């Protein structure tokens with residue numbers, strides 16, 4: 001039975017049988033018992049499905065991952081200990097030393113560092129392109145060794161919207177998949193697979209958990225990318241894995257299962273980074289209300305953006321749902337029901353005025369976090385980027401007067417009133 005996104009948020013992934021727990025049980029066990037060594041051997045050979053060690057798989061995690069796969073419209077999913085781990089695994093699963101990635105330059109800072117610096121040390125190069133680059137610029141970014149394209153549906157903190165169809169067409173024309181980080185919209189507001197994305201990643205730490213309670217990540221496979229049709233580019237999926245007696249993932253698990261099975265049985269085995277079952281349980285509590293919460297986050301974000309856009313003490317506003325925003329048209333296409341609760345804006349009067357604005361806030365708390373139930377606010381120039389001069393900030397793409405405001409679930413009017421009184425003091 002096909003159901004709405006609302007019903008999938010509440011009931012997806014876990015369907016208890018007669019007399020079984022209604023809520024997903026927390027399987028707080030590192031190991032699983034078997035009657036014969038032979039049975040266990042079949043698990044280790046990937047010949048039989050089942051659990052043997054929680055570093056690779058755990059029933060609680062699998063139920064929650066299955067819900068996220070249903071929400072995104074994918075065939076398989078896995079949870080990771082953080083969004084960073086999800087990003088790393090999604091790329092490293094198909095791109096090894098000597099490989100190359102094309103990425104949108106509008107990225108989360110941690111993702112930028114991973115692709116530009118840490119993966120470079122592992123021999124993986126990355127070419128960054130502006131999300132609004134020309135077709136020629138995008139085409140020229142590819143190399144013979146390119147393995148994937150990476151972008152964020154709504155970039156954190158730039159708040160630009162990725163033209164998913166355009167990037168998917170370019171990736172597919174070059175025989176590689178598109179990976180999209182869908183953290184900010186969540187599948188309630190956008191499902192990138194419906195627009196051609198092949199792999200979707202999440203920092204579940206943000207809206208999915210939604211309560212600032214548990215760090216986590218997720219990877220979803222659409223099951224659409226044909227690895228065998230591009231076998232020479234993806235030897236890890238299309239040639240024998242000697243660490244599992246020579247199985248070929250793309251043959252044995254097919255399009256729908258190869259990517260996640262390889263990421264679980266190789267990368268999780270070797271790097272760890274599993275999400276704890278406790279955190280997966282908390283994540284699921286968040287998912288059960290995700291559809292309800294996202295509508296409120298988006299409504300407050302839009303209302304605040306509209307209020308700020310006409311305020312004399314506000315120099316500029318970026319919010320993809322705001323008419324006239326550079327990403328407005330793309331948001332109308334990909335996110336017609338709402339974008340997210342994060343608004344960024346510049347305070348007239350520069351860095352010092354922005355600091356006075358922050359000091360004047362009552363409801364909004366100063367935090368580096370975004371996207372949870374309690375409204376939070378960040379002025380990068382006086383916190384995460386405080387060592388930089390104004391000119392260095394501009395070069396880094398962070399305006400000295402820029403404030404990032406993450407609307408929580410408090411009353412919309414209260415949030416606007418809080419911003420209004422803090423602006424009066426700025």
Ligand SMILES: *Cc1c(COP(=O)(O)O)cnc(C)c1O
Nearest residue numbers: 082083084108156183203205216
């Ligand atoms: C926070 C964030 C990440 C990293 O996730 P963690 O859970 O903090 O590791 C990745 N992508 C985006 C868009 C984010 O906002």
